[in-house]
Amino acid sequence: xxxxxxxxxxxxxxxxxxxxxxxxxxxxxxxxxxxxxxxxxxxxxxxxxxxxxxxxxxxxxxxxxxxxxxxxxxxxxxxxxxxxxxxxxxxxxxxxxxxxxxxxxxxxxxxxxxxxxxxxxxxxxxxxxxxxxxxxxxxxxxxxxxxxxxxxxxxxxxxxxxxxxxxx
Amino acid sequence: xxxxxxxxxxxxxxxxxxxxxxxxxxxxxxxxxxxxxxxxxxxxxxxxxxxxxxxxxxxxxxxxxxxxxxxxxxxxxxxxxxxxxxxxxxxxxxxxxxxxxxxxxxxxxxxxxxxxxxxxxxxxxxxxxxxxxxxxxxxxxxxxxxxxxxxxxxxxxxxxxxxxxxxxxxxxxxxxxxxxxxxxxxxxxxxxxxxxxxxxxxxxxxxxxxxxxxxxxxxxxxxxxxxxxxxxxxxxxxxxxxxxxxxxxxxxxxxxxxxxxxxxxxxxxxxxxxxxxxxxxxxxxxxxxxxxxxxxxxxxxxxxxxxxxxxxxxxxxxxxxxxxxxxxxxxxxxxxxxxxxxxxxxxxxxxxxxxxxxxxxx
Numbered sequence: 001x002x003x004x005x006x007x008x009x010x011x012x013x014x015x016x017x018x019x020x021x022x023x024x025x026x027x028x029x030x031x032x033x034x035x036x037x038x039x040x041x042x043x044x045x046x047x048x049x050x051x052x053x054x055x056x057x058x059x060x061x062x063x064x065x066x067x068x069x070x071x072x073x074x075x076x077x078x079x080x081x082x083x084x085x086x087x088x089x090x091x092x093x094x095x096x097x098x099x100x101x102x103x104x105x106x107x108x109x110x111x112x113x114x115x116x117x118x119x120x121x122x123x124x125x126x127x128x129x130x131x132x133x134x135x136x137x138x139x140x141x142x143x144x145x146x147x148x149x150x151x152x153x154x155x156x157x158x159x160x161x162x163x164x165x166x167x168x
Numbered sequence: 169x170x171x172x173x174x175x176x177x178x179x180x181x182x183x184x185x186x187x188x189x190x191x192x193x194x195x196x197x198x199x200x201x202x203x204x205x206x207x208x209x210x211x212x213x214x215x216x217x218x219x220x221x222x223x224x225x226x227x228x229x230x231x232x233x234x235x236x237x238x239x240x241x242x243x244x245x246x247x248x249x250x251x252x253x254x255x256x257x258x259x260x261x262x263x264x265x266x267x268x269x270x271x272x273x274x275x276x277x278x279x280x281x282x283x284x285x286x287x288x289x290x291x292x293x294x295x296x297x298x299x300x301x302x303x304x305x306x307x308x309x310x311x312x313x314x315x316x317x318x319x320x321x322x323x324x325x326x327x328x329x330x331x332x333x334x335x336x337x338x339x340x341x342x343x344x345x346x347x348x349x350x351x352x353x354x355x356x357x358x359x360x361x362x363x364x365x366x367x368x369x370x371x372x373x374x375x376x377x378x379x380x381x382x383x384x385x386x387x388x389x390x391x392x393x394x395x396x397x398x399x400x401x402x403x404x405x406x407x408x409x410x411x412x413x414x415x416x417x418x419x420x421x422x423x424x425x426x427x428x429x430x431x432x433x434x435x436x437x438x439x440x441x442x443x444x445x446x447x448x449x450x451x452x453x454x455x456x457x458x459x460x461x462x463x464x465x466x467x468x469x470x471x472x473x474x475x476x477x478x479x480x481x482x483x484x485x486x487x488x489x490x491x492x493x494x495x496x497x498x499x500x501x502x503x504x505x506x507x508x509x510x511x512x513x514x515x516x517x518x519x520x521x522x523x524x525x526x527x528x529x530x
Contacts, residue, residue, distance in 0.1 A: 003208075003211070003212065003391070003457075004391050004453075005391070006391055006392040006395045007213060007276075007390075007392050008289075008290065008291075009290045009291045009292055009294065009297070010213065010294065010296055010297055010300075010390065010392040010393070011392045011395070011396060012291050013291065013293075013297045013300060013301075014300060014392060014393055014396045015396060017300050017301065017304045018304075018364075018368065018396060018397075018400070020304075021304050021307060021308060021364060021368065022360070022361065022364045024308060024312075025307075025308070025311055025312075025360060025363070025364050026360040026361070026364070028312060028315055029308075029311040029312060029315045029360070029363075029364075030311065030315075030339065030359060030360045030363045030364070031356075031359070031360060032315045032318045032319060033311070033314055033315050033318050033335075033336060033339055033340075034339070034340070034343055034356070034359060035318075036318035036321075036323065036336075037318075037336060037339075037340050039323040040323045040327075042323070043323040043324055
């Protein structure tokens with residue numbers, strides 16, 4: 001039966017066509033596609049791995065940055081604290097200095113005032129003495145205008161001197 | 169749902185074409201349906217491509233005849249053979265050649281040499297050969313277009329879209345699930361052959377389901393085609409077979425009495441070398457031929473029933489259309505499955521021929 005007997009003409013063409021097609025596809029067809037797809041697969045796997053790594057690194061960086069931030073905050077607090085103490089110290093020192101200075105100034109002023117006072121007192125004393133001498137002179141001159149009185153005075157003085165001598 | 173409707177339209181159209189085709193050359197002189205004529209007319213090879221019949225005139229594509237007869241090489245159109253058969257059932261043509269009507273060489277070009285009917289050396293472009301060319305061109309396009317894309321792009325480019333994407337996915341499915349699964353590390357060595365086999369068979373099958381040119385031929389349902397493919401698998405299996413493979417055939421590890429006085433097991437093993445590709449050949453051929461036969465039979469039921477009476481014909485039409493739609497869908501599935509089975513079994517045969525002793529196997 002011709003249904004199940006191979007026909008030579010068709011077999012010939014089948015062989016020719018199939019082998020040519022096989023040759024072309026072997027050379028230019030399937031290996032190219034398979035290689036491309038496998039390369040793509042590798043590339044995608046690689047990219048996924050890289051992305052994963054990058055993600056991990058990013059997470060690390062986040063943690064790191066947070067820790068850095070925390071540290072910075074702590075440092076900031078510390079610096080602020082230090083600054084506050086320093087400020088306090090400076091203010092204290094300045095106050096001390098100011099107090100000392102004012103004390104010193106007051107003391108100096110007091111001493112000056114004392115000195116001025118002493119000078120003024122001695123001045124006044126000198127003037128008082130001069131004035132009293134002058135007054136005494138004037139009184140004497142008036143009292144001793146005539147020679148009798150002068151004589152009385154001399155006598156009295158002499159008496160006085162002699163009495164004092166006697167007492168000795 | 170929308171897609172389903174489209175599909176239904178397509179299938180109905182295919183069906184209508186088959187019906188037109190079938191009824192065109194199916195009626196014999198007394199008006200009844202010549203079912204066998206229709207079936208064999210479609211399934212078997214012919215020198216012209218009968219497309220349809222319009223108003224009693226057959227629309228035929230005459231294909232070139234290439235023969236080397238006793239009078240030398242002849243190339244001419246098959247249209248030069250007369251339409252009417254002579255008394256002996258032969259259709260005479262030029263150069264003393266005729267298309268035989270005899271039992272032994274039915275519908276083949278023959279010539280009379282010394283009164284005996286002999287077949288010349290015949291490499292005509294028959295309908296099946298034409299279909300083979302069309303399928304081969306389609307196959308080349310289907311593979312070389314994606315291959316060209318792959319050549320022009322680097323792995324880091326965006327993924328291909330459309331046809332290239334589809335073909336890449338399809339090829340890689342076969343490569344990973346069938347070839348790599350059976351052959352493992354050896355896959356790349358055999359992959360081009362197996363992939364070519366798969367897509368050749370698949371395209372030929374699908375084109376066979378399409379009921380009008382350029383489809384409609386019966387390439388994989390022709391035993392010559394499956395014979396050649398099975399022969400290729402047979403040759404590759406045995407040529408690349410390892411020493412362990414041949415040892416397993418001629419000196420298998422079975423009790424000695426099974427092989428020494430009477431080489432029972434070696435005989436069975438040796439026989440299996442031939443039965444394996446034979447099974448490949450018959451399976452593909454029978455499946456595809458049966459598919460064509462069923463599709464045609466279901467269409468012919470309509471005309472047979474109309475021959476009985478109009479009511480039977482009308483009611484049978486509905487049943488037949490439904491059955492044809494179902495068979496058509498099933499046939500598309502069978503197209504894929506048969507191509508897959510052929511490829512998978514070929515891959516398994518290759519891997520069986522590639523044993524490296526039993527230590528490696530475990």
